[in-house]
Amino acid sequence: MQAIKNQSWKKRLEAKEKRIEKMKDITSSRIIPTNKIVQALETLIQSGDRVVLEGNNQKQASFLSAALAKVDPEKIYHLHMIMSSISRPEHLDLFEYGIANKVDFSYAGTQSLRMAQMLEDGKLTMGEIHTYVELYGRLFIDLIPSVALVAADKADAAGNLYTGPNTEETPTLVEAAAFRDGIVIAQVNELVDELPRVDIPGSWIDYVVVADKPYQLEPLFTRDPRHITDIQVLQAMMIIRGIYEKHQVKSLNHGIGYNTAAVELLLPTYGEKLGLKGKICKHWALNPHPTLIPAIESGWVESVHCFGGEVGMENYVSSRRDVFFTGRDGSLRSNRTLCQLAGQYAVDLFVGSSLQIDAYGNSSTVTRGRLAGFGGAPNMGHDPGGRRHSSEAWLDMNTTNDPLARGKKLVVQVVETFQNGNKPVFVESLDALDVKNDAGLATAPIMIYGEDVTHIVTEEGIAYLYKANSMEERRQAIAAIAGVTPIGLEHDARKTDKLRREGLIALPEDLGIRRTDAKRSLLAAKNVEELVEWSDGLYEPPAKFRSW
Amino acid sequence: MQAIKNQSWKKRLEAKEKRIEKMKDITSSRIIPTNKIVQALETLIQSGDRVVLEGNNQKQASFLSAALAKVDPEKIYHLHMIMSSISRPEHLDLFEYGIANKVDFSYAGTQSLRMAQMLEDGKLTMGEIHTYVELYGRLFIDLIPSVALVAADKADAAGNLYTGPNTEETPTLVEAAAFRDGIVIAQVNELVDELPRVDIPGSWIDYVVVADKPYQLEPLFTRDPRHITDIQVLQAMMIIRGIYEKHQVKSLNHGIGYNTAAVELLLPTYGEKLGLKGKICKHWALNPHPTLIPAIESGWVESVHCFGGEVGMENYVSSRRDVFFTGRDGSLRSNRTLCQLAGQYAVDLFVGSSLQIDAYGNSSTVTRGRLAGFGGAPNMGHDPGGRRHSSEAWLDMNTTNDPLARGKKLVVQVVETFQNGNKPVFVESLDALDVKNDAGLATAPIMIYGEDVTHIVTEEGIAYLYKANSMEERRQAIAAIAGVTPIGLEHDARKTDKLRREGLIALPEDLGIRRTDAKRSLLAAKNVEELVEWSDGLYEPPAKFRSW
Structure with a gap:
């Protein structure tokens, strides 16, 4: 029995700081220009990372998922995706292109057929299927994310987020990454000077990017x-x-x-x-x-x-x-x-x-x-x-x-x-x-x-x-x-x-x-x-x- | 079948605004002077309110619980207390004095003997005994609080809270009250210009009071x-x-x-x-x-x-x-x-x-x-x-x-x-x-x-x-x-x-x-x-x- 000597106990922080250092070429603030998002993701994400991508049966971080599917698979590969819901075509494109290779999820909805096929073809390794809160729980135990990609309505310059009526799972995903030296990137519909209220404090958020269009939102609970x-x-x-x-x-x-x-x-x-x-x-x-x-x-x-x-x-x-x-x-x-x-x-x-x-x-x-x-x-x-x-x-x-x-x-x-x-x-x-x-x-x-x-x-x-x-x-x-x-x-x-x-x-x-x-x-x-x-x-x- | 006409759908908000209006005599900001806390509680709380008082087996909103036990039972009575833990003598004094008459809780520790006695003497009506998260769940269903009394390390002038290592249950208790037009009062150990980080956004907090001494904190998990x-x-x-x-x-x-x-x-x-x-x-x-x-x-x-x-x-x-x-x-x-x-x-x-x-x-x-x-x-x-x-x-x-x-x-x-x-x-x-x-x-x-x-x-x-x-x-x-x-x-x-x-x-x-x-x-x-x-x-x- 002996203590490990001369070990760094902040490797996660050091890795994060190194990535952020490289962001200097892209932005000098916490705002990523919309047209530089792919380059930013290639800078902030590394192969093998565990990436939480927000998206449940209602709200989707659709700008970020589309951008992630555009990163160079020669540079970024073997991501382990954690997603409440596999709902959009690019969610599975990530695996088709080799950017990601493993997924833990809760719900696959419209993509369930293609997913089963890809699993059979060996294009995807399945972790486990979960109920929502079970997946959230694992974010704090054995699926701690390196990066969280989330969606909000508005942000201010300090990175405070307003999620409005669709707060949903955003605070939980952010908490798991932000408090373990992970990197949190939020797409927002708009940047404003003053938020109607703060749903997530800016000190939990590393980067904000204004999306090219509002995040996808499904009226899933409307029954005519x-x-x-x-x-x-x-x-x-x-x-x-x-x-x-x-x-x-x-x-x-x-x-x-x-x-x-x-x-x-x-x-x-x-x-x-x-x-x-x-x-x-x-x-x-x-x-x-x-x-x-x-x-x-x-x-x-x-x-x-x-x-x-x-x-x-x-x-x-x-x-x-x-x-x-x-x-x-x-x-x-x-x-x-x-x-x-x-x-x-x-x-x-x-x-x-x-x-x-x-x-x-x-x-x-x-x-x-x-x-x-x-x-x-x-x-x-x-x-x-x-x-x-x-x-x-x-x-x-x-x-x-x-x-x-x-x-x-x-x-x-x-x-x-x-x-x-x-x-x-x-x-x-x-x-x-x-x-x-x-x-x-x-x-x-x-x-x-x-x-x-x-x-x-x-x-x-x-x-x-x-x-x-x-x-x-x-x-x-x-x-x-x-x-x-x-x-x-x-x-x-x-x-x-x-x-x-x-x-x-x-x-x-x-x-x-x-x-x-x-x-x-x-x-x-x-x-x-x-x-x-x-x-x-x-x-x-x-x-x-x-x-x- | 018919819709209810001319009904106000913001009675909770109106009740809150009325109470806050009366606070003018005590403070013109969201900071309550330490020596006016009893008067403030008598203004912000009304008889029959459901009051969440923070206190689990570690951290206690001890300044606020002591102050609540000092309010005039002629003015404030029949409170329904919701408390993770009944740990301090004044928690039960509230019932002894008639300020409160009903409690829902999780854990009674050192007060369990007195509590059983008071129950037998009819001084206290027991709601239910819960596990922690079960009690938290009910805060969003059938035990929605009118008032939350919580503890944090530091606050800034905007009411943002730093809970530091002891964030514990504070965000959950605050969320239940803040987003249902309840009143949130936080005791803090100190007011500062800039917080080390924000754990709870200021737009969720109504009032902050600097406690006479730091909140009670028990080293409960230390085993020699x-x-x-x-x-x-x-x-x-x-x-x-x-x-x-x-x-x-x-x-x-x-x-x-x-x-x-x-x-x-x-x-x-x-x-x-x-x-x-x-x-x-x-x-x-x-x-x-x-x-x-x-x-x-x-x-x-x-x-x-x-x-x-x-x-x-x-x-x-x-x-x-x-x-x-x-x-x-x-x-x-x-x-x-x-x-x-x-x-x-x-x-x-x-x-x-x-x-x-x-x-x-x-x-x-x-x-x-x-x-x-x-x-x-x-x-x-x-x-x-x-x-x-x-x-x-x-x-x-x-x-x-x-x-x-x-x-x-x-x-x-x-x-x-x-x-x-x-x-x-x-x-x-x-x-x-x-x-x-x-x-x-x-x-x-x-x-x-x-x-x-x-x-x-x-x-x-x-x-x-x-x-x-x-x-x-x-x-x-x-x-x-x-x-x-x-x-x-x-x-x-x-x-x-x-x-x-x-x-x-x-x-x-x-x-x-x-x-x-x-x-x-x-x-x-x-x-x-x-x-x-x-x-x-x-x-x-x-x-x-x-x-x-």
């Missing part, structure tokens, strides 16, 4: 009510009656599907008729969904904390600051890390959807030939083992007298028994198992494990899985609501009554819902125009959602 | 190696050999006990002899433990991310910035929220200790008449259901061929079979069950649930609980290492060989460890003075740890 079907209205009624009312669900998160948009739009109509206002759905961990506007305007919603922003909702949010988290400037403050933490630990319920569910309730959106990843669902959609506080809904999931028993987070899957294209959702074996083998993954890419799912809702009814006392009972309850899918067909219809009596399943009629009442006419807004009306003109939908 | 016993050395050897080496544990968190301090001090001696350097214990989620200095100096440690700082370690940390997260000024950047997130999702292993463990491995530090709470252990000490990435150690916990099987976080409990005072640690029934009934809690205050525990280490050996195929096997494995406690005495010694053969338990000799080798002389440092030597004089222990 026109596309909500009667079946989705039926499912939404079952959710309100058979889950939210039954368990007194006060705090929750919704996924981005039309099913949950229907729930939001039924609160001021069906929910109101049931006398539930003020009793359920008061506190939300949710992006600013336009479909939540009627519920907010009707006084249902006490608070909404957001992962990110939503295009077109900026003015509405600013005008409803008793409901949303906003800064002094009045605009939204989102924070993906804190909202995921709140969504994991502090809400009663998560509702999401899936492409495949097996006989025991395991589900995945990964299908053959696609490496889609997870996003935030695994974090929101599990029972957090570290939770110690109780709520009425949480305690309601306890079905035993064990003195050590506790409650459980409500994790709801809502699906129709068949996807578009007549593919069954309920399957004997998930495609994820094949993907595991094909891609050589250590574990199957399951989105939500069956043991965490407390309820499944289909157009047939609700399965109350938290009440199942055995795997066999769980299977029966799922089969009973799985329609004419392979899993549903194995159901012995004679068992249905017993399952209903025992409360393991509920059909619409058990909940006092007539299928014939489930009509689109129940929706508080039937199209985007009506959402705009509800908002008093404050909601400004992107052009593609305007039809009037 | 003089107090480490031979038995703890034996346990540490078993942990290194039978857990870290066996499972190739690369990233981890240690609790604050002498057992884990012994592990840290054995890495450069016993660990080095086993040839494990560079193979285990590379990445840490850990406060700057002085007992980690020899391992750092010997080149074992690649990175340490910290929940908080540690008194006396400031200069050492600054001089080892390749290992620690530091700001531009060179001093530590800690972050309790992010480190808890990393410790939950991104490390292979957690080791902690407990006061009581039952026959199935459930454990608690709650004992009769004390409401101690949890701190961070429930978050670190459970298998995170949202984890999707794998590591060697994590995969090693999988003992089945199920295609859906995944790994598991290693959660290790290390205890001696008896506490001081000859109280058995292994008990048939946890005191927590009585506390549940006495205090009317919804669930028993369990620190770590048995289902999450993968290993228990005593002076007798290791129980590999992750290998147990039934509750009965789990019970047997625990009993076999429980010595002469009630649980241990029920063990049929004839079963020991079978358990050893099946790898359900390991005795020291099974790990190639001779009990007679387990001596304090193996410790890389035997006292605080030697830690200082290892650090080249950079570690500056507080006076109470100096004996030379």
Whole structure:
């Protein structure tokens, strides 16, 4: 045993200073000229670096990702990319060109097909697939970045950043690099003398570059009510009656599907008729969904904390600051890390959807030939083992007298028994198992494990899985609501009554819902125009959602 | 269904502005004169407010808590306090005087006895007991604060804060209030013209007050190696050999006990002899433990991310910035929220200790008449259901061929079979069950649930609980290492060989460890003075740890 002598303990700092020294030819301040960004990246990044590139399912550091794809692969190669989302073509071009060779990520969306192909062709080494906050956690442990490339709305000359409604994951990515002698480069839409507020202090930022155009921003959480079907209205009624009312669900998160948009739009109509206002759905961990506007305007919603922003909702949010988290400037403050933490630990319920569910309730959106990843669902959609506080809904999931028993987070899957294209959702074996083998993954890419799912809702009814006392009972309850899918067909219809009596399943009629009442006419807004009306003109939908 | 008309949507902002308006008599800037703090609190806080008061197990907003206890209970009453830690007498005086009447918290430490008594006397209404991040999560959902009272090292005239090595939970508490039109008041040790770096932007802070003396800061993670016993050395050897080496544990968190301090001090001696350097214990989620200095100096440690700082370690940390997260000024950047997130999702292993463990491995530090709470252990000490990435150690916990099987976080409990005072640690029934009934809690205050525990280490050996195929096997494995406690005495010694053969338990000799080798002389440092030597004089222990 002996101490290492004459060692430098600031090699990271020295390496950073050396790179910054070389920037003298490009800029004498912390502002990089827009047209010199490629040269700047070639100066500040070195082969083998771990590079965090901002981009989740909403906001993308698109100017920086495009510039990175233009660096000389003879100079910069073998980067290890860390990206919440692989969403843009150049994200994979980096690997095609040899600039990068390894990736750790959370979600691959539209690039999932090409990604799987590149993996097969050996053009890319995959690290691991994560849920968002898991990836963020590793930034402080074993994936500490050398460089962070992020996006903000505005900067001042001191490098202070204003991220406005889309703060999202920026502060977390910056913190991991800035406080470990990494290099932080922020693209901004504009440089200003005075910021509306400071979201990230300038002493955390090394360089700022004004992008050639504003960063890419997707209106991902906008669901046009026109596309909500009667079946989705039926499912939404079952959710309100058979889950939210039954368990007194006060705090929750919704996924981005039309099913949950229907729930939001039924609160001021069906929910109101049931006398539930003020009793359920008061506190939300949710992006600013336009479909939540009627519920907010009707006084249902006490608070909404957001992962990110939503295009077109900026003015509405600013005008409803008793409901949303906003800064002094009045605009939204989102924070993906804190909202995921709140969504994991502090809400009663998560509702999401899936492409495949097996006989025991395991589900995945990964299908053959696609490496889609997870996003935030695994974090929101599990029972957090570290939770110690109780709520009425949480305690309601306890079905035993064990003195050590506790409650459980409500994790709801809502699906129709068949996807578009007549593919069954309920399957004997998930495609994820094949993907595991094909891609050589250590574990199957399951989105939500069956043991965490407390309820499944289909157009047939609700399965109350938290009440199942055995795997066999769980299977029966799922089969009973799985329609004419392979899993549903194995159901012995004679068992249905017993399952209903025992409360393991509920059909619409058990909940006092007539299928014939489930009509689109129940929706508080039937199209985007009506959402705009509800908002008093404050909601400004992107052009593609305007039809009037 | 109809929109609420003529409603103000900025009642929170209006309420805030009204309070700030009244501050004119006290100050014309954002600086509150030190001697007017009580009057300022009486102006800025109103009865019934939800008040977050900063104070965890290390840093305390002690000036503000003392001032709050001096407000007139005729003017300010029925506050709902939210506090990570109830640590100072005035924290409970608030309830004694009637200023506050309800509390949500994480940890009660030295005040746990008085707290239980006050609860019994009806002087205090308890909300819930939380793990740290769970409480933080609720600040954004259903415990949104009206006022946040926090502590920082320095502020400038614009209200920018420097929190230095003890950033801890301050940014999270401030964010919850600042972005919901709450009022943020920060006590600082000094006002300066220019900050070494900005940890929290001034636009998040409403008022700054210079405290009469620096905030309270406890050297909670300093363990004097003089107090480490031979038995703890034996346990540490078993942990290194039978857990870290066996499972190739690369990233981890240690609790604050002498057992884990012994592990840290054995890495450069016993660990080095086993040839494990560079193979285990590379990445840490850990406060700057002085007992980690020899391992750092010997080149074992690649990175340490910290929940908080540690008194006396400031200069050492600054001089080892390749290992620690530091700001531009060179001093530590800690972050309790992010480190808890990393410790939950991104490390292979957690080791902690407990006061009581039952026959199935459930454990608690709650004992009769004390409401101690949890701190961070429930978050670190459970298998995170949202984890999707794998590591060697994590995969090693999988003992089945199920295609859906995944790994598991290693959660290790290390205890001696008896506490001081000859109280058995292994008990048939946890005191927590009585506390549940006495205090009317919804669930028993369990620190770590048995289902999450993968290993228990005593002076007798290791129980590999992750290998147990039934509750009965789990019970047997625990009993076999429980010595002469009630649980241990029920063990049929004839079963020991079978358990050893099946790898359900390991005795020291099974790990190639001779009990007679387990001596304090193996410790890389035997006292605080030697830690200082290892650090080249950079570690500056507080006076109470100096004996030379």
